[in-house]
Amino acid sequence: PRNATLTLNDGNVIPQFGYGVWQVDPDVAEEVVTKALEIGYRHIDTAKIYGNEEGVGRAIAKSGIAREDLFITTKLWNDDQGYDSALKAIDGSLERLGLDYVDLYLIHWSQPKKGKYLETWKAFQEIKASGKARSIGISNFGEEAFQDIIDTGDIPAAHQIELHPYFNQKAMRDLDAKYDIVTEAWSPLGQGKADLQDETIAQIAEAHDATPAQVIIAWHLAIGNVVFPKSVTPERIEENWAAQDLTLSSEEIALIDGLTREDGRIGSAPEDFN
């Protein structure tokens, strides 16, 4: 099924599959997001730090798609953490996107050594109450910082973390699930590197007459993740979209579950990025 949705713990609905735009050049963002929207994508994942909110916004504006049919996520960058600065930061993102509200606003990194995530999270409650973000959540929180957020009693709707077959984050996914928090997988294809070369995934792909990228996307969807692979290549944007039609067997899912590795992480650990 295409554009299948999940219901967040605040009652809002999120398309499980989307399009991520990290490292998409500001000059090409409008063009590639336009392409994705034409194909049928309705969920876009951007961030202030990506520098392409304006291009994403222009693509949305000229698409003619009704606002309520889109799901737009952006993220608060690290230097905007803090109560007053977070309240200002959302206004900047909305202005660049040309929107009255985003569907999901995330604290991009927990930055535990900086120690500002709790006051930032307090501001996020206000941002949600004001209607500038329909849902609010977190990204890149380790277990300790995650627990601090839970202890506020204001439970995030989503938690976006690095997650791909070689780093499948079972423990954090279980923790998210315990609080009915949707897990969003960043770098879902492992940034197009080792995961895509895996022999087991290649065999499953061959059996389905599919590509390795499609098999990995189908695995994410099967295990309940929200997923938004990035590509600026039109054929791949289509290929990734078509992965929504691929259904893996429980044996195949278990095989991919078994690929996770101690050293599978590509990006920074939440605790280390400050």
Ligand code: NAD
């Ligand atoms: P990804 O895992 O989506 O990999 C993207 C790369 O994979 C592409 O650049 C391309 O080289 C390759 N690729 C894509 N489709 C392919 C296909 N069909 N066949 C072969 N190769 C293909 O990596 P990503 O961009 O890091 O992650 C996706 C999104 O996650 C980002 O765009 C961003 O929105 C989000 N993200 C968030 C954070 C965070 O800190 N919250 C960090 C990284 C990424």
